[in-house]
Amino acid sequence: NAGVTQTPKFQVLKTGQSMTLQCAQDMNHEYMSWYRQDPGMGLRLIHYSVGAGITDQGEVPNGYNVSRSTTEDFPLRLLSAAPSQTSVYFCASSRRMASGNTIYFGEGSWLTVV
Amino acid sequence: AQSVAQPEDQVNVAEGNPLTVKCTYSVSGNPYLFWYVQYPNRGLQFLLKYITGDNLVKGSYGFEAEFNKSQTSFHLKKPSALVSDSALYFCAVRDDSGYSTLTFGKGTMLLVSP
Numbered sequence: 001n002a003g004v005t006q007t008p009k010f011q012v013l014k015t016g017q018s019m020t021l022q023c024a025q026d027m028n029h030e031y032m033s034w035y036r037q038d039p040g041m042g043l044r045l046i047h048y049s050v051g052a053g054i055t056d057q058g059e060v061p062n063g064y065n066v067s068r069s070t071t072e073d074f075p076l077r078l079l080s081a082a083p084s085q086t087s088v089y090f091c092a093s094s095r096r097m098a099s100g101n102t103i104y105f106g107e108g109s110w111l112t113v114v
Numbered sequence: 115a116q117s118v119a120q121p122e123d124q125v126n127v128a129e130g131n132p133l134t135v136k137c138t139y140s141v142s143g144n145p146y147l148f149w150y151v152q153y154p155n156r157g158l159q160f161l162l163k164y165i166t167g168d169n170l171v172k173g174s175y176g177f178e179a180e181f182n183k184s185q186t187s188f189h190l191k192k193p194s195a196l197v198s199d200s201a202l203y204f205c206a207v208r209d210d211s212g213y214s215t216l217t218f219g220k221g222t223m224l225l226v227s228p
């Protein structure tokens with residue numbers, strides 16, 4: 001069972017470069033989201049999507065773009081990388097946004113911006 | 115706005131002793147509460163959740179949690195700790211509106227000594 005798959009696992013970027021973190025899920029989940037994890041700050045929501053063609057901002061959306069053209073994929077784009085975006089990024093999905101559904105996480109993408 | 119507090123950055127316990135990891139929350143409406151565990155360099159794994167019903171919820175790996183509405187708490191417990199339980203634990207909350215994203219606490223590192 002693949003679940004939620006993120007690529008790449010590790011990436012080093014130079015300031016100002018752009019890149020896309022890929023996320024795919026094979027569970028036919030409607031709800032997908034991106035979080036970033038920083039030491040002492042827990043996980044903070046960047047963007048989320050409740051279905052194909054629908055996205056919305058979370059707590060820390062600045063500097064990131066998302067799109068949801070298919071149910072399976074939810075890529076996160078860094079437009080112009082900054083050192084403050086050095087973090088661990090997690091993609092997550094659940095059946096629906098409804099409150100009781102368990103959210104499942106990918107294995108994470110470690111990003112360093114130099 | 116909803117929030118989660120995990121008052122302890124770190125909990126130390128000896129193997130075989132009971133463990134408790136504390137979590138308090140604040141939401142409008144009814145809470146839906148989750149515990150996740152993260153092992154080093156891995157994604158978050160779902161442990162258990164409270165949606166409704168019995169206040170004592172049992173989950174994976176022998177963990178359980180007790181929902182206490184009057185104290186707005188959802189503490190994670192295990193009767194006998196294992197060294198392999200050493201990890202980072204996150205409490206998370208959603209409200210019951212059906213449109214609520216998942217808000218995480220900052221995490222508690224559990225260290226179980228042999």
